[in-house]
Amino acid sequence: xxxxxxxxxxxxxxxxxxxxxxxxxxxxxxxxxxxxxxxxxxxxxxxxxxxxxxxxxxxxxxxxxxxxxxxxxxxxxxxxxxxxxxxxxxxxxxxxxxxxxxxxxxxxxxxxxxxxxxxxxxxxxxxxxxxxxxxxxxxxxxxxxxxxxxxxxxxxxxxxxxxxxxxxxxxxxxxxxxxxxxxxxxxxxxxxxxxxxxxxxxxxxxxxxxxxxxxxxxxxxxxxxxxxxxxxxxxxxxxxxxxxxxxxxxxxxxxxxxxxxxxxxxxxxxxxxxxxxxxxxxxxxxxxxxxxxxxxxxxxxxxxxxxxxxxxxxxxxxxxxxxxxxxxxxxxxxxxxxxxxxxxxxxxxxxxxxxxxxxxxxxxxxxxxxxxxxxxxxxxxxxxxxxxxxxxxxxxxxxxxxxxxxxxxxxxx
Amino acid sequence: xxxxxxxxxxxxxxxxxxxxxxxxxxxxxxxxxxxxxxxxxxxxxxxxxxxxxxxxxxxxxxxxxxxxxxxxxxxxxxxxxxxxxxxxxxxxxxxxxxxxxxxxxxxxxxxxxxxxxxxxxxxxxxxxxxxxxxxxxxxxxxxxxxxxxxxxxxxxxxxxxxxxxxxxxxxxxxxxxxxxxxxxxxxxxxxxxxxxxxxxxxxxxxxxxxxxxxxxxxxxxxxxxxxxxxxxxxxxxxxxxxxxxxxxxxxxxxxxxxxxxxxxxxxxxxxxxxxxxxxxxxxxxxxxxxxxxxxxxxxxxxxxxxxxxxxxxxxxxxxxxxxxxxxxxxxxxxxxxxxxxxxxxxxxxxxxxxxxxxxxxxxxxxxxxxxxxxxxxxxxxxxxxxxxxxxxxxxxxxxxxxxxxxxxxxxxx
Numbered sequence: 074x075x076x077x078x079x080x081x082x083x084x085x086x087x088x089x090x091x092x093x094x095x096x097x098x099x100x101x102x103x104x105x106x107x108x109x110x111x112x113x114x115x116x117x118x119x120x121x122x123x124x125x126x127x128x129x130x131x132x133x134x135x136x137x138x139x140x141x142x143x144x145x146x147x148x149x150x151x152x153x154x155x156x157x158x159x160x161x162x163x164x165x166x167x168x169x170x171x172x173x174x175x176x177x178x179x180x181x182x183x184x185x186x187x188x189x190x191x192x193x194x195x196x197x198x199x200x201x202x203x204x205x206x207x208x209x210x211x212x213x214x215x216x217x218x219x220x221x222x223x224x225x226x227x228x229x230x231x232x233x234x235x236x237x238x239x240x241x242x243x244x245x246x247x248x249x250x251x252x253x254x255x256x257x258x259x260x261x262x263x264x265x266x267x268x269x270x271x272x273x274x275x276x277x278x279x280x281x282x283x284x285x286x287x288x289x290x291x292x293x294x295x296x297x298x299x300x301x302x303x304x305x306x307x308x309x310x311x312x313x314x315x316x317x318x319x320x321x322x323x324x325x326x327x328x329x330x331x332x333x334x335x336x337x338x339x340x341x342x343x344x345x346x347x348x349x350x351x352x353x354x355x356x357x358x359x360x361x362x363x364x365x366x367x368x369x370x371x372x373x374x375x376x377x378x379x380x381x382x383x384x385x386x387x388x389x390x391x392x393x394x395x396x397x398x399x400x401x402x403x404x405x406x407x408x409x410x411x412x413x414x415x416x417x418x419x420x421x422x423x424x425x426x427x428x429x430x431x432x433x434x435x436x437x438x439x440x441x442x443x444x445x446x447x448x449x450x451x452x453x454x455x456x457x458x459x460x461x462x463x464x465x466x467x468x469x470x471x472x473x474x475x476x477x478x479x480x481x482x483x484x485x486x
Numbered sequence: 487x488x489x490x491x492x493x494x495x496x497x498x499x500x501x502x503x504x505x506x507x508x509x510x511x512x513x514x515x516x517x518x519x520x521x522x523x524x525x526x527x528x529x530x531x532x533x534x535x536x537x538x539x540x541x542x543x544x545x546x547x548x549x550x551x552x553x554x555x556x557x558x559x560x561x562x563x564x565x566x567x568x569x570x571x572x573x574x575x576x577x578x579x580x581x582x583x584x585x586x587x588x589x590x591x592x593x594x595x596x597x598x599x600x601x602x603x604x605x606x607x608x609x610x611x612x613x614x615x616x617x618x619x620x621x622x623x624x625x626x627x628x629x630x631x632x633x634x635x636x637x638x639x640x641x642x643x644x645x646x647x648x649x650x651x652x653x654x655x656x657x658x659x660x661x662x663x664x665x666x667x668x669x670x671x672x673x674x675x676x677x678x679x680x681x682x683x684x685x686x687x688x689x690x691x692x693x694x695x696x697x698x699x700x701x702x703x704x705x706x707x708x709x710x711x712x713x714x715x716x717x718x719x720x721x722x723x724x725x726x727x728x729x730x731x732x733x734x735x736x737x738x739x740x741x742x743x744x745x746x747x748x749x750x751x752x753x754x755x756x757x758x759x760x761x762x763x764x765x766x767x768x769x770x771x772x773x774x775x776x777x778x779x780x781x782x783x784x785x786x787x788x789x790x791x792x793x794x795x796x797x798x799x800x801x802x803x804x805x806x807x808x809x810x811x812x813x814x815x816x817x818x819x820x821x822x823x824x825x826x827x828x829x830x831x832x833x834x835x836x837x838x839x840x841x842x843x844x845x846x847x848x849x850x851x852x853x854x855x856x857x858x859x860x861x862x863x864x865x866x867x868x869x870x871x872x873x874x875x876x877x878x879x880x881x882x883x884x885x886x887x888x889x890x891x892x893x894x895x896x897x898x899x
Contacts (some may be wrong), residue, residue: 100545119526160573169764176589328542328770329771351625355575356772358526
C-alpha cells in the first residue's frame with residue numbers, strides 16, 4: 074500500500090482536476106431513459122378505453138385498470154385482484170399506508186384504533202434491517218415511529234432478532250427491500266422468506282412493508298430469485314402481515330412511471346375503502362400507456378435486459394476498481410441486480426471518505442444515511458450508486474473514491 | 487298543475503322507455519375530453535428538460551417544474567413561489583394536507599402537535615358551508631373530524647355564524663368551493679372574501695381549505711370574478727389561514743390532469759418539508775405536457791371557452807325545463823359557471839324525487855349527499871350535474887326529473 078503522503082499527493086492532483094460527479098442516488102442514466110422513449114407515443118392512449126370499458130381520461134377506477142393490475146400481478150406473481158395500481162411513486166404508497174395505519178389503524182381489525190392515534194402506553198416501533206434505504210427511515214421518522222436496527226446477514230435480516238423483537242406488542246412492523254436490498258444488493262433466502270411468513274408477532278396489526286423495488290432488475294440472466302412471500306404466508310395464514318409495493322421508476326421513468334401495492338384480500342379491501350376518500354382515481358392514462366407498451370411481464374423482462382446491458386459495465390468498473398485498490402482493506406457486495414453496491418470500510422472511515430470525496434467534487438450518499446437517524450454506529454458503510462454517471466465519469470469517480478478510502482484508512486493506522 | 491294521477495300516468499310511460507341516464511357526477515362529456523386530445527402528442531415531452539434544467543423523466547423537483555408552477559400561479563393570481571404542483575388529484579392534496587394536520591399539525595407553529603394526534607380536550611371540528619361537496623365531507627368523516635353545517639346565503643356562507651364558531655379553539659378550519667360553489671354555482675362576494683381574510687379564529691392553527699376547483703370554468707365571457715383571498719389576507723396578516731387548491735381535472739382530463747396547492751410562504755415551506763418524506767417528485771412529464779400545451783393562463787382561458795360552448799346548451803336545457811315545469815314549485819340556481827345546478831324542492835321531497843328517478847333509470851347524486859353525513863335536515867336539496875350526458879339524453883333525463891319532482895310534491899300536498 075502507498076504511504077499517506079503518496080496518497081495525499083495523488084489526492085491533490087485529483088482535486089486539481091475539479092471533478093463534478095454524482096454517485097449519490099439510484100437514478101437511471103440518460104441512456105436508460107431513452108430505452109422507454111416509445112412509451113410517450115400518443116398511439117398507446119389514442120383509444121382511451123381500458124379492458125373494462127373505463128375511459129382512462131376520466132374519473133373512476135381507483136383500483137387501477139385491469140390490464141395494469143394484471144401486468145403488476147404477473148411481475149410480482151400475485152393474483153390480479155390483490156393488486157391496486159397507484160400513482161408515480163411507491164414511496165408515496167408506503168408513506169400513505171403507514172400514515173393511515175398510524176392514524177386509522179390497519180383497517181382489518183374490528184376496532185379501527187390507529188397505531189399511534191389513540192393514546193397508547195408505549196411508542197410505536199418498527200424494525201429496520203441495516204444497512205437500509207434512507208427514504209424508508211425518513212418516512213418512519215416523520216411519523217414519529219421509533220426505529221430498531223436489525224443487522225443484515227448473508228441470507229437477509231437476522232430473523233432470530235426479528236422474532237425476538239416481534240414479541241413486543243409495540244413493535245408494529247418491519248420495512249425492507251427483500252430483493253437486491255438497498256444498499257447491499259442481497260436477496261433474502263427462501264429460508265428467510267419462510268421465517269417471515271412464520272412470524273407470530275404479539276401485535277395483531279403488525280405489518281411488513283415488502284418494498285420489492287427491484288423485482289425485475291437483474292444484471293444478467295442468472296439473477297436472484299426471491300421466494301413468493303404471499304404463497305408462503307397464505308399457507309400458514311399470515312398473509313395479512315405483508316404489504317408489497319413496487320413501481321416502474323427504474324423500468325420506464327423515475328418521475329413518471331406507475332406504482333402498485335399488492336396485499337391480502339383483507340388488506341386490499343381496507344386500502345380501497347380509505348383510498349375512496351383520498352382520490353377518485355390515479356392517472357389511468359399513464360397506466361394504459363404502460364400496460365400497452367410493455368404488454369406483459371415477459372415484455373418487461375425483455376426491456377430490463379436492455380437496461381442490464383447498460384448497467385453491467387457500470388457495476389463492472391466499480392467492482393474492478395474496488396478489487397484493484399481496496400482488496401484486503403475493505404469489503405463490498407457483488408450484487409446480481411438492483412441499483413447499489415455497498416462498501417464496508419474499517420470502522421470510523423466512512424464519513425472521512427465521503428468528506429474527502431466531496432471536497433474533490435464527487436458526491437456520495439451521505440455516510441450514515443443507510444442507518445436509522447443517519448447514524449452508522451461503526452461509521453463504516455457507504456452506498457455506491459453506479460448507474461447515473463456515464464461510464465468514463467464513473468471510472469474517474471470510483472478511482473477518487475478508492476483513493477479517498479485509502480487515505481481515510483491510512484489516517485487511522 | 488297536473489293531478490297526481492295524470493303525473494303518475496306520465497311516469498309509467500316514462501318508465502316504459504327504460505332510460506339509462508346518469509346525472510350524478512360532475513364529469514365532462516366525451517366531446518369535452520376530445521378538446522384536449524392534442525395534449526397527448528409526444529412532441530410536448532420529446533425535449534424532456536424543464537426550464538430549470540430538470541429532466542422531467544427522472545427524479546427530483548417535488549415542488550413542480552417552474553413552467554407548471556407559473557401556469558397555476560397565473561390562473562390563481564398568486565406568486566409562482568407560493569405554488570406547489572402535485573399529482574392528478576386536488577382531492578388527494580386536500581386529504582393529505584388535512585391528514586397531516588391531524589397527525590403532525592400545520593407545521594408552521596413552534597410545536598408540531600397535530601390537530602388530532604396529541605390527546606386533546608375536545609374533538610376537532612370543521613365548518614362546512616351547506617349545501618356543499620360530498621367528497622369534502624367524506625375526507626373529514628374519515629379523519630374523524632366533526633362537521634358543523636354553515637348555511638349558504640346569496641353572497642357565500644353565513645359569515646356571522648362562521649365568526650361565532652371560530653371562537654371555539656376546537657374549530658380548526660373550514661372547507662369550501664368559493665367560486666361556482668358545488669353544488670349551487672355561487673361565487674363568494676368581495677365582502678365575503680374580506681370577511682374570511684378578517685377572521686380571527688381562536689385556534690392559531692386554523693385553516694380554510696379554499697377549493698378553487700372552478701377558477702376558470704365560466705359558462706360565458708361575463709363570468710363571476712372571485713376576489714383574491716391571498717391579497718386580502720396578506721394585507722391583514724392572516725394569509726397562513728388559507729390553503730388554496732385547484733386542478734386541470736375539468737380543463738384537460740379528470741383522471742390525468744395535474745393539480746396544485748397555493749399557500750403562504752410559511753405554509754408552502756411546511757408542506758415541502760413533509761412532502762420530502764412522501765415523494766421524490768410528482769409526475770413532471772405530465773406537468774411539462776400541460777405547461778407546454780396550454781402555454782399560459784390566456785391559453786387555458788381560450789381552451790375553457792371551447793368547453794363553455796359545449797356546456798352552455800346543457801345548462802340551458804336544464805334551466806329551460808325547470809322553468810317550464812317547476813316554476814312556483816321549486817327553486818334553483820342559475821350559475822355562470824362550474825359544473826352543477828342546485829335544485830331546492832319543498833321540504834321532504836328530495837329523497838322521494840331521487841328514488842322515483844332511479845326507478846325510472848335516471849341516476850342523480852344521492853339526495854342528502856350535499857350535507858355532512860349525507861343527511862339533508864330538510865330533505866330538499868338535489869345536485870344536478872348536466873355536463874356528462876349528450877344533449878338529447880340530458881333533455882330526457884331532466885324531463886323525467888321534473889316529472890318525478892312534481893309527483894313527489896303532489897304526494898305531499
